[in-house]
Amino acid sequence: MTKNSTTQPALRTWFKWAALGGISAINGYAIILMYARSEYAFALLTLILTSLGVYVFARQRTYAHRYIFPGIAGMILFIVFPLTYTVSLAFTNYSGTNQLSFERAQSVLMSQSFQSGTGYNFALYGQDGQYQFALETSEGTYLSDGVDLNALPESLNLRLAATPSAKKAPLKMVIQHRQQLSGLQVVLPNGEQLTMSGLRKFAASTPLYALQSDGETLVNQKTQAVYQPNWEIGFYQQVDEAGQFIGQPVSPGFIVNIGWDNFARIFTDPGIQGPFFSIFVWTVLFSGLTVVFTLAVGVVLAQVVSWEALKGRGVYRVLLILPYAVPAFISVLIFKGLFNQSFGEINQILQGLFGLNPSWFTDPFLAKTMILIVNTWLGYPYMMILAMGLLKSIPDDLYEASAMDGAGPLDNFFRITMPMLVKPMVPLLIATFAFNFNNFVLIQLLTNGAPDMLGTSVPAGHTDLLVSYTYRIAFEGSGGQDFGLAGAVATIIFLLVGGLSLLNMKLSKLDLE
Incomplete structure (x- = not known):
C-alpha cells in the first residue's frame, strides 16, 4: 500500500510535467511561426495564454486556480484581445489600400x-x-x-x-x-x-524600382523619378529635388500610426460628421423607442392573459409567445417580404382599403417606422413573460384598497401596476436598450441601412445603427475598406455601451439594497 501510494503521485507529477512541457513546446513553435510571418499580435496572445496556463498549473500555490483558468483564458481570447486589437486599429491607417507592413509593401514594389x-x-x-x-x-x-x-x-x-x-x-x-x-x-x-x-x-x-543605399528610397528605372516613404499617409510618393512630396501615392501602402486622426475625422469631416451624428441620434431613438414599445405591448398583453375571466388563457399565452420561439432572422426575412413595396401583402391590403402604397424601403421615415414595427414584434414576448411573472408578485390588497377609494382600472394600471412592474425591470430595460444599440442582425437583414444618404465620405444609410455603420465602413467602402476609421467608431460604441453597463450595475445594486 505504501509503495502504490508513493508511485501514483510520482506518476501524476511526471505526467503533469510532461504534458506542460509538450504544450509549451507546441505553442512555442507556433509562436515562432507567427512571429516569422509578422503576426505579432497573435504571437503575443499565444505567449500570454501559454505562460499563464503553465504558471497556474506548474506552481502548487496557484494550482487551485486551474478551475477558473478556462474562463480567464476565454475572456482574454474572445473579449480582451479583440477589444484591444480593435482599439489599436483606431490609431492606424489600416485599410484596403494600407494593410501591409513597410517591408512587405517595399518588396511588392520592388518585384514589379x-x-x-x-x-x-x-x-x-x-x-x-x-x-x-x-x-x-x-x-x-x-x-x-x-x-x-x-x-x-x-x-x-x-x-x-x-x-x-x-x-x-x-x-x-x-x-x-x-x-x-x-x-x-x-x-x-x-x-x-x-x-x-x-x-x-x-x-x-x-x-521597375531600384532600392538605394539608405534602405528606403526607390528610383523608378523607367522614368528616373525618386520615391520615398511618406510616413504621414503610409505610401511611397515621388519627391522633388527639394525633398518635397509631389504627385500621387504609389500603391500598395503600408500601415502607420496616425494618432487621433480617425477620431478627428469623425467630428471634423463633413462627409462623416453629419452621417455619424444622424446615425447616433437614430440609434438612441431606435433603442429607446424599442424599449418603450415592447414594454407597453408586453405589459398590456400580460394584463390581458392574466385576466381570470378570460377563457382559454393558456392558448392565448402560447400564441403570443410564439414570436419569441421563432428564430429572429426567419421572422425578419418574412417581414421583409410582407413589406415589399410591389408584391408585399401589407401594401396590397393598404392599396385595397385606402389606396395607399407606402415606400417602406426608400422613404427614410417609413423605413424607420417599419424597423420599429418589426422590432416591437420580435421583442414584446420577452417583456410579456417578465410582466406575467411580476404581476403575480403584486399584492391583491393594493387593488382592494384602491377599489375602496373609488379608483378605476386605468388608475390601478398607472398608479399601482406600472410602478410595481417598472422598478424591478429597470436593469432589464437598460440591458434591452444596450442590446438594441448593437442590433446588427435586424438592420442587416431588413434594410441593410437603406435608403442610403447622399454626399457622404463613407457608406451610410438612414436606417443604419452605429454598429451597421461601422460594418459598412470596414467592408463596403468604395475608396478602400477603412478599418482604422471603423475601429474608431467601434471604440466609441464600446465606451457608450460600457457606460450603459456600468449604469445597469449601479441600478441593480441600488435595487438590491
Missing part, C-alpha cells in the same frame, strides 16, 4: 518590372508532353531542346535553327501552362535574357 527591350513572338511545337520553345526574331528562329511543360527549368538556352516540322501547339496550351511559362527565363546566344510579357511574347524586362 517593365519591358526594357524588344518583344519577340514565341510558339510551342511538339506533342505528348514534349515541346520545343521557338522564338521568332529578325535574325531568324531561335529554338530550344524538347522540354516538359510541367517541369520547366528556371532557364532555357535557345539556338538559331530552322522552324521545326512538329505541330504548333494551340493557344489554350499556352494558357494552360501560363504559370510555369511566366517563371521561365530564356537566354539567346548573345546572352540576352527574356521573360514572358504576354501570351505570345517574350521580352527583356528590368525591375
Whole structure:
C-alpha cells in the first residue's frame, strides 16, 4: 500500500510535467511561426495564454486556480484581445489600400518590372508532353531542346535553327501552362535574357524600382523619378529635388500610426460628421423607442392573459409567445417580404382599403417606422413573460384598497401596476436598450441601412445603427475598406455601451439594497 501510494503521485507529477512541457513546446513553435510571418499580435496572445496556463498549473500555490483558468483564458481570447486589437486599429491607417507592413509593401514594389527591350513572338511545337520553345526574331528562329511543360527549368538556352516540322501547339496550351511559362527565363546566344510579357511574347524586362543605399528610397528605372516613404499617409510618393512630396501615392501602402486622426475625422469631416451624428441620434431613438414599445405591448398583453375571466388563457399565452420561439432572422426575412413595396401583402391590403402604397424601403421615415414595427414584434414576448411573472408578485390588497377609494382600472394600471412592474425591470430595460444599440442582425437583414444618404465620405444609410455603420465602413467602402476609421467608431460604441453597463450595475445594486 505504501509503495502504490508513493508511485501514483510520482506518476501524476511526471505526467503533469510532461504534458506542460509538450504544450509549451507546441505553442512555442507556433509562436515562432507567427512571429516569422509578422503576426505579432497573435504571437503575443499565444505567449500570454501559454505562460499563464503553465504558471497556474506548474506552481502548487496557484494550482487551485486551474478551475477558473478556462474562463480567464476565454475572456482574454474572445473579449480582451479583440477589444484591444480593435482599439489599436483606431490609431492606424489600416485599410484596403494600407494593410501591409513597410517591408512587405517595399518588396511588392520592388518585384514589379517593365519591358526594357524588344518583344519577340514565341510558339510551342511538339506533342505528348514534349515541346520545343521557338522564338521568332529578325535574325531568324531561335529554338530550344524538347522540354516538359510541367517541369520547366528556371532557364532555357535557345539556338538559331530552322522552324521545326512538329505541330504548333494551340493557344489554350499556352494558357494552360501560363504559370510555369511566366517563371521561365530564356537566354539567346548573345546572352540576352527574356521573360514572358504576354501570351505570345517574350521580352527583356528590368525591375521597375531600384532600392538605394539608405534602405528606403526607390528610383523608378523607367522614368528616373525618386520615391520615398511618406510616413504621414503610409505610401511611397515621388519627391522633388527639394525633398518635397509631389504627385500621387504609389500603391500598395503600408500601415502607420496616425494618432487621433480617425477620431478627428469623425467630428471634423463633413462627409462623416453629419452621417455619424444622424446615425447616433437614430440609434438612441431606435433603442429607446424599442424599449418603450415592447414594454407597453408586453405589459398590456400580460394584463390581458392574466385576466381570470378570460377563457382559454393558456392558448392565448402560447400564441403570443410564439414570436419569441421563432428564430429572429426567419421572422425578419418574412417581414421583409410582407413589406415589399410591389408584391408585399401589407401594401396590397393598404392599396385595397385606402389606396395607399407606402415606400417602406426608400422613404427614410417609413423605413424607420417599419424597423420599429418589426422590432416591437420580435421583442414584446420577452417583456410579456417578465410582466406575467411580476404581476403575480403584486399584492391583491393594493387593488382592494384602491377599489375602496373609488379608483378605476386605468388608475390601478398607472398608479399601482406600472410602478410595481417598472422598478424591478429597470436593469432589464437598460440591458434591452444596450442590446438594441448593437442590433446588427435586424438592420442587416431588413434594410441593410437603406435608403442610403447622399454626399457622404463613407457608406451610410438612414436606417443604419452605429454598429451597421461601422460594418459598412470596414467592408463596403468604395475608396478602400477603412478599418482604422471603423475601429474608431467601434471604440466609441464600446465606451457608450460600457457606460450603459456600468449604469445597469449601479441600478441593480441600488435595487438590491
